[in-house]
Amino acid sequence: MTSKARIAVDAMGGDGGLAVMLAGVAHARRRAPGLEFVLVGDEAAIRAGLENHPNLTAASQVVHAPEVVASDEKPSQAIRRARTTSMGIAIDQVKQGHAAAAVSAGNTGALMAMAKVALRTMPGIDRPALAALMPSLGETDTVMLDLGANTECDARNLMQFAVMGAAYARTALDLERPRVALLNIGTEDQKGTDIIRDAANQLRSGAHLPLEFAGFIEGDRISRGEVDVVVCDGFTGNIALKTAEGTARFVADLLKRAFRSSIRSKIGFLISRPATELLRDHLDPNNHNGAVFLGLNGLVVKSHGGANEIGFENAIQLAAKMVRDDLGRRIAQDLGNFEARAA
Template identity: 75%
Template sequence: MTDPSWIAVDAMGGDEGLAVMLAGVARARRRHEEMRFLLVGDESAIAAGLKNHPNLSQHSEIVHAPETVEAAEKPTQAIRRAKTTSMGIAIDLVKRGRAAAAVSSGNTGALMAMAKLALRMLPGIDRPALAAPLPTLGDNDVVMLDLGANTECDARNLVQFAIMGAAYARIIFDLERPRVGLLNIGSEDQKGTDEIRDAAHTLRETANGAVGGLPLDFTGFVEGDKLARGDHDVIVCDGFAGNIALKTAEGTARFVADLLKRAFSSSARSKIGFLISRPATELLRDHLDPNNHNGAVFLGLNGVVVKSHGGANELGVATAIGNAAKLVSANLTRRIADDLGAIRQAVA
């Protein structure tokens, strides 16, 4: 049986380098003292870096990997080197039961391809979906999926994403019945593609209907300008729309932050205003900081694989690792499998 305290970390992935990865792992260890780590990558480089983190050294092991996956490398090329790269070996540790989860900041396409090939899909799931929490004005963040793993999806895929997203939201937000909506161009029933309308029909019948039993509340369609209102706990879409929505939200957050910075530095009076409003602006900065929401998970795999943002800092890496540990302890894969069984029974 896999020890849930062990997390495999691709120490060589990420734009910021090994030092930031190790600092993030050490920070995660301080937050979660029960965790232990398999640090995968160049053995000599990791050993040298661990000298700066003596506490981490006592609770980790180094797994040597002679190669790394390049940021621009094609998934088909990366798969051929899975047995020798830090990313591929980290995933293989999950497959072999040495680790309960794998975390990487590397190439997203390669990570998905390797994970899908090595771990396989859960029974009843056709495709993995990339899901992550995004900030809102509500009491909790909103889980959005798919964020780019599948550019085209049919109704069956969208229903599966809804089930997986709800299971994920129940764990990270501690909710009994997450509110699930489908991203669409309008809230009216006749809006959208056939795939979206068919998925909505299935979710209404199996979640809200008398034959249901799924632990979620399907709220219907949601438009793009309502993503951050806090009215939903899960928003489902295909990977094409989801990735555009994610990048737009990240760009808007940077735009607002840069605009405030420019406004507060425009004059002496503005600088005084900044000092007065500093507590509020720092709260806004922390709420929009992607490092506080880092850690997208590939839902639907027979194992936990978390993608950390390539540009994440120490805080972001620690957040992604903590997210992985929480999903392991809550047995995410079993919850998804149970919900899939419920919908199959309801449809039958």
């Protein structure tokens, strides 16, 4: 893949609206001048917004979309309007080969449904998975999947998620041999359901894969940096993700309350401000923004709906990196090698 990655952007998605989307795209363009964009949405509004970002004009194509997917719209309803919505048209740009990846901060369920219908799953992949980077105490972030695309999974699905997650970690985190673990209620071999134990047995037999299977991991160890990829079904993963986000906000709110409780605490805050700023930056979801739908015949990145311009820029940069490193080819190659050895 060349450095001139072309990214289709759903310019109308997200809580911040068009202004935040364009600002994020402009930031990404300044950091990576080789990027080009297809901006999908209300053409008149986009062109008016581009007047504030002259660096984007020559690098962007505007494609009009008369409708927008609502944040609370059911996926089944959104799919029927895919051809007229900014989200659906952005995904179609990838399907038609006009863009190498699509980025949207819109409705997650609708984005997943549209992407799966339009792009279909890769050969050998039964179900796509939603993967994201989680902050950790290790030298790099931790990849976690599935985060909500599949509420129920069998052992084969979990094995495929592990292969896809490892390929993603090799690309996003520049790891040669990522450490992969299955999320479980204990680390002992006999713990967990038959499905999880079966998936573990399959992964133990895949010693030839470019990953290191680290067995089981419990929820309280996800952020310790002990493994690089955590694999689970979408139901469990979504609960774990929301719990982690809620805990981060809870800790931040407790710190604010504690520092405001007395004059001595306020003085202590001023002294410890560099450390608290570092903590805030580490826990800020904008610094880890961008979840990827793995296993599709095309790249689609989901930005957090409440992301600011820096967060949306990070989602775009992630999409561009996946394109440059040809993530789809890596996944297909790893899965093909695994199944060939198994056969």
